[in-house]
Amino acid sequence: MDTKKLLSIGIVTGLIIIVIFSYFNFGFYDGVIAAIIVGVIIAREADNSPIKYTVISILAYNMIYWTIMAFFDQDMKMVLGYENKAIPGLFVGTIIIMIILFSFIGSFSAFVVYNLKKSK
Amino acid sequence: MNILKIIVVAEDEMFNGSKSKYLLAVGGIFIFLSLVIIHYSNSIISLFPFQNNINVPYYLISYLIVLILGPLVTLIASYDFICNEIQTGSIRYIISKIDRTSFILGKFLALSSVFTVAVFIIAIISSLYSLFLFNNAFELGKIILFVVISSLYLSCFISGFLFISTLSPESKTALIMSGVFLGILIFAFFKGNGNFLKYLTPYFYGISNIELFGGLTHKFEFFELLKTIFLMIVYNSVFLSLASIAIKRRDL
Numbered sequence: 001m002d003t004k005k006l007l008s009i010g011i012v013t014g015l016i017i018i019v020i021f022s023y024f025n026f027g028f029y030d031g032v033i034a035a036i037i038v039g040v041i042i043a044r045e046a047d048n049s050p051i052k053y054t055v056i057s058i059l060a061y062n063m064i065y066w067t068i069m070a071f072f073d074q075d076m077k078m079v080l081g082y083e084n085k086a087i088p089g090l091f092v093g094t095i096i097i098m099i100i101l102f103s104f105i106g107s108f109s110a111f112v113v114y115n116l117k118k119s120k
Numbered sequence: 121m122n123i124l125k126i127i128v129v130a131e132d133e134m135f136n137g138s139k140s141k142y143l144l145a146v147g148g149i150f151i152f153l154s155l156v157i158i159h160y161s162n163s164i165i166s167l168f169p170f171q172n173n174i175n176v177p178y179y180l181i182s183y184l185i186v187l188i189l190g191p192l193v194t195l196i197a198s199y200d201f202i203c204n205e206i207q208t209g210s211i212r213y214i215i216s217k218i219d220r221t222s223f224i225l226g227k228f229l230a231l232s233s234v235f236t237v238a239v240f241i242i243a244i245i246s247s248l249y250s251l252f253l254f255n256n257a258f259e260l261g262k263i264i265l266f267v268v269i270s271s272l273y274l275s276c277f278i279s280g281f282l283f284i285s286t287l288s289p290e291s292k293t294a295l296i297m298s299g300v301f302l303g304i305l306i307f308a309f310f311k312g313n314g315n316f317l318k319y320l321t322p323y324f325y326g327i328s329n330i331e332l333f334g335g336l337t338h339k340f341e342f343f344e345l346l347k348t349i350f351l352m353i354v355y356n357s358v359f360l361s362l363a364s365i366a367i368k369r370r371d372l
Contacts, residue, residue: 101303101304101307104300104303104304104307105304105307107300108297108300108301108304111287111293111297111300112287115287115288115289115366116287116366116369119366119369119370119371
């Protein structure tokens with residue numbers, strides 16, 4: 001499958017899962033589960049280097065999700081517009097670390113599924 | 121699966137294999153680092169200048185060394201234990217005579233034996249320091265518990281790294297993915313406090329036995345010890361089964 005299709009499948013699937021899970025208040029589990037599912041789907045579809053595509057997809061859909069949240073969510077607007085800049089900095093830093101960890105988890109699931117799929 | 125064949129693979133890997141010297145060197149470095157840390161942990165006394173009768177908790181320090189340094193040392197020792205053989209093609213000579221599950225279990229036995237011996241030497245060193253510097257009694261029970269729990273804890277990591285090594289096409293990929301796996305385990309340990317994620321990490325099993333070596337034995341429950349030992353055995357079995365499935369599916 002070509003790069004465009006793989007990345008769009010990864011990003012759209014991740015966004016759908018993360019939006020659905022955000023209604024159930026799973027805390028940070030939604031990100032973990034979304035990362036694992038995206039990794040598995042990309043590993044099943046990709047012909048080569050699924051880890052690269054998984055990491056890019058996870059970074060992309062998380063960035064899209066948090067950017068939309070920053071524009072439309074009232075609580076997040078309040079946090080980002082706080083007078084003391086340490087608080088928005090801490091918040092954004094935590095989100096970036098979480099996104100990197102989600103991409104770790106997703107890449108690991110993609111690695112396992114791809115290698116199991118490749119050697120039948 | 122044949123026990124004799126597993127022992128043959130393990131023996132070969134420890135004494136005659138291409139990576140035997142590397143494995144023994146890593147084990148030796150682990151013991152040396154532990155000796156250095158145990159030796160300089162005497163400086164803890166300087167933190168309590170007004171008290172005379174302070175015992176340095178050598179067993180606790182040794183256990184913390186195993187908890188923190190152990191996973192990294194096992195990563196260095198075992199990340200390319202199987203994929204290196206697949207890459208060079210030497211696995212074909214072994215697979216023609218020994219079935220694949222025995223091969224994986226033999227490798228696991230070799231690695232865990234080396235680290236069990238290393239942990240035993242660390243326990244002896246800490247007990248000798250405790251005996252000669254503070255005139256404490258030689259506690260054989262504590263040493264046996266230390267060796268059993270620490271070796272099971274390290275073998276959890278070894279089985280995980282062997283699974284990754286079985287899946288990886290190259291040594292470089294195995295190293296990166298082992299690092300990622302260790303990162304995920306640390307993340308799951310820190311975020312999993314109070315939920316099911318903690319059971320996915322060997323760190324949790326290691327930390328839950330720490331009271332045993334910290335001098336707070338009255339708080340320790342025997343049932344908890346048996347539970348963690350059982351869970352560590354299950355953890356090992358799961359990853360070894362996964363590694364076995366992975367190598368059976370692989371085209372060698």
